[in-house]
Amino acid sequence: MSTLELRGLTKRFGEIEALNAIDLTVDQGDFCVLLGPSGCGKSTALRCIAGLETITDGDVIINGDRVNEKTPKERGIAMVFQTYALYPHMTVRENLAFPLKMSKMPKDEMEKRVRDAASLLRIEPMLERRPRELSGGQRQRVAIGRAIVREPTLFLFDEPLSNLDAKLRNDMRLEIAALHRRLEATVIYVTHDQVEAMTLGKTIVVMNDGRIEQVGTPDEVYQRPATPFVAGFVGMPAMNFITGEIRNDAFEGNGFEIPVSVDHEGETLLGVRPEDINLGGDHGEGEVEIIENLGADRYAYLKETDTRKRWAVRLNADESVDVGQAVNLSFNVERLHLYADNRRLDVTSSS
Amino acid sequence: MRRVVFTIVIVAVVLFSIGPFMWILNTSLKSPQTIAERPPTIIPDLQTEFFAAAVDEHNFMRYVGNSAIVAGLTTLLAVLVGTLAAYPLARLRMPWRRGILSLVLAASMFPQIAIVGGVYRLLLKLGLLNTHPGLVLPYTALTLPLAIWILTSFFKEIPSDLEDSARVDGCGPLATMWRIFVPVAAPAVFTTAILVFIYAWNEFFFALLIMTDPAVQTLPVGIAKFPGEYMVPWGELAAAAVIATIPLVVLVLVLQRRIISGLTAGAVKG
Numbered sequence: 001m002s003t004l005e006l007r008g009l010t011k012r013f014g015e016i017e018a019l020n021a022i023d024l025t026v027d028q029g030d031f032c033v034l035l036g037p038s039g040c041g042k043s044t045a046l047r048c049i050a051g052l053e054t055i056t057d058g059d060v061i062i063n064g065d066r067v068n069e070k071t072p073k074e075r076g077i078a079m080v081f082q083t084y085a086l087y088p089h090m091t092v093r094e095n096l097a098f099p100l101k102m103s104k105m106p107k108d109e110m111e112k113r114v115r116d117a118a119s120l121l122r123i124e125p126m127l128e129r130r131p132r133e134l135s136g137g138q139r140q141r142v143a144i145g146r147a148i149v150r151e152p153t154l155f156l157f158d159e160p161l162s163n164l165d166a167k168l169r170n171d172m173r174l175e176i177a178a179l180h181r182r183l184e185a186t187v188i189y190v191t192h193d194q195v196e197a198m199t200l201g202k203t204i205v206v207m208n209d210g211r212i213e214q215v216g217t218p219d220e221v222y223q224r225p226a227t228p229f230v231a232g233f234v235g236m237p238a239m240n241f242i243t244g245e246i247r248n249d250a251f252e253g254n255g256f257e258i259p260v261s262v263d264h265e266g267e268t269l270l271g272v273r274p275e276d277i278n279l280g281g282d283h284g285e286g287e288v289e290i291i292e293n294l295g296a297d298r299y300a301y302l303k304e305t306d307t308r309k310r311w312a313v314r315l316n317a318d319e320s321v322d323v324g325q326a327v328n329l330s331f332n333v334e335r336l337h338l339y340a341d342n343r344r345l346d347v348t349s350s351s
Numbered sequence: 352m353r354r355v356v357f358t359i360v361i362v363a364v365v366l367f368s369i370g371p372f373m374w375i376l377n378t379s380l381k382s383p384q385t386i387a388e389r390p391p392t393i394i395p396d397l398q399t400e401f402f403a404a405a406v407d408e409h410n411f412m413r414y415v416g417n418s419a420i421v422a423g424l425t426t427l428l429a430v431l432v433g434t435l436a437a438y439p440l441a442r443l444r445m446p447w448r449r450g451i452l453s454l455v456l457a458a459s460m461f462p463q464i465a466i467v468g469g470v471y472r473l474l475l476k477l478g479l480l481n482t483h484p485g486l487v488l489p490y491t492a493l494t495l496p497l498a499i500w501i502l503t504s505f506f507k508e509i510p511s512d513l514e515d516s517a518r519v520d521g522c523g524p525l526a527t528m529w530r531i532f533v534p535v536a537a538p539a540v541f542t543t544a545i546l547v548f549i550y551a552w553n554e555f556f557f558a559l560l561i562m563t564d565p566a567v568q569t570l571p572v573g574i575a576k577f578p579g580e581y582m583v584p585w586g587e588l589a590a591a592a593v594i595a596t597i598p599l600v601v602l603v604l605v606l607q608r609r610i611i612s613g614l615t616a617g618a619v620k621g
């Protein structure tokens with residue numbers, strides 16, 4: 001059975017349509033990441049699921065129950081906020097116990113759960129401290145602990161790591177992954193960080209402008225982006241695009257022709273990832289403007305002299321170029337992405 | 352070296368602000384004999400005669416009572432109304448929020464002298480001259496803009512995630528208010544309350560014009576009436592000033608921990 005189902009979920013704030021008829025099914029035990037640019041409606045979706053926002057249209061179904069009219073408490077969810085939202089006037093212990101106290105749980109059961117959560121998250125020595133006496137990572141742990149103690153059917157995370165520095169973010173990411181495995185919980189996790197999405201998610205939901213662009217595994221989203229938006233949003237540096245036309249089983253554009261076999265004629269967008277471009281060839285040319293060395297990878301950014309079109313190219317270990325050098329490019333033709341009418345074209349075979 | 356300079360500066364500032372009060376305190380504790388000595392003695396002879404005189408001869412406790420009533424009610428009213436106004440101003444997305452806040456601030460910029468005529472006639476028509484509400488109402492009106500401004504900016508600092516989190520944790524609107532918002536916002540409310548109270552306790556101009564009946568006059572006016580036609584009773588004046596100051600000092604000392612303890616420290620990133 002699915003733990004969460006959204007049917008035609010729509011949310012309007014006056015004139016602004018924050019969510020536009022969202023359909024989504026999340027299975028028991030899934031780690032579902034909502035990924036999208038700022039303002040695309042990720043938080044709004046989460047808040048509608050939590051019951052913090054009334055919904056304009058559609059249904060939210062948790063464990064088979066339609067919960068549209070239910071309070072957050074009755075939905076059996078727990079939420080971790082971007083700002084942690086720890087209660088500053090309570091100790092860590094009181095923070096952890098608060099949701100249990102509100103549900104009138106017997107004292108000994110309450111203490112047991114607080115102890116368990118604290119040991120799971122390694123915050124036992126801090127139980128008597130106040131939130132202000134904790135570091136960022138510790139606060140984050142307490143916030144997660146407060147969600148765990150309730151043993152909810154559904155965990156909601158809204159950008160929980162975005163306030164941490166890079167190193168801590170990495171550590172916490174691994175911890176959250178481990179925690180998910182251990183608790184076998186169902187998680188909806190909002191982020192605009194693709195590294196988080198790719199590493200944590202079992203399912204990634206890419207959102208844009210209040211709509212879902214694609215639902216898929218990290219591999220599917222990266223290898224077979226369903227729309228030009230997903231293709232451009234997922235991947236760093238972003239995919240390169242060329243507009244052209246498909247005629248007589250060949251893509252024409254930018255002064256070259258690549259044979260493709262697709263069920264489409266006419267205007268087409270071709271996308272190619274930086275790692276699928278090699279030096280030498282006749283699919284493009286340009287002058288090297290910047291070289292970025294990331295340690296494991298090096299990227300060259302090129303500008304075509306006459307069209308001013310820009311390219312991002314990943315350099316192979318044996319390739320070396322200098323700034324100002326003019327180079328030719330060729331594509332890995334098995335790994336091209338073709339789009340027409342905002343839709344991915346299935347390449348049946350290519351030569 | 353920097354420590355030494357720092358210490359000297361601190362001591363100088365403290366002496367400068369507290370000096371006059373120490374002098375008054377000194378005077379109030381002298382006896383009628385030592386007060387007129389030239390040069391004045393630094394160490395008072397610790398007599399309470401002036402205090403007794405202020406209380407007995409000048410009906411002093413009545414003024415204290417009136418001031419307590421007026422300042423207390425003003426504080427209660429201004430903080431209550433201010434909180435109710437500040438909460439939505441801090442939380443709701445309203446198109447004219449900045450405009451409303453600016454208007455509120457502008458309202459507080461009129462000098463008292465500019466509005467006193469209107470206020471007086473209004474109170475006259477309402478029959479509120481020489482009554483406690485006759486002072487409480489204008490005081491509340493005068494302090495509300497300040498109260499609303501302080502409270503709004505404090506409340507805005509309190510992340511609304513806290514309230515959302517409380518709802519997820521099972522609180523209804525009332526429980527969210529009492530268990531989360533009120534304790535977190537308490538320092539802001541206390542700070543505002545103190546400022547309003549000090550204003551109402553010290554206010555002289557309106558009090559002088561509106562309260563002509565000695566039975567309802569407040570402390571500042573009462574003390575101002577101490578000097579007789581032929582002599583100024585310095586000792587009694589000093590004693591009265593000391594008594595008038597003590598409640599404020601006690602108030603601030605009692606509440607200062609709550610004011611200073613960081614508003615939402617630790618609730619958010621920090």
Ligand SMILES: Nc1ncnc2c1ncn2[C@@H]1O[C@H](COP(=O)(O)OP(=O)(O)OP(=O)(O)O)[C@@H](O)[C@H]1O
Nearest residue numbers: 013016018037038039040041042043044045192444
């Ligand atoms: N309470 C509200 N009133 C009016 N508009 C709102 C409200 N909350 C959100 N919006 C609007 O809805 C849209 C989606 O907002 P949302 O917060 O869901 O974005 P997001 O994807 O979480 O972005 P971010 O990554 O910046 O957090 C935005 O255009 C935002 O301005």
Ligand SMILES: [Mg+2]
Nearest residue numbers: 042043044158
């Ligand atoms: Mg958001």
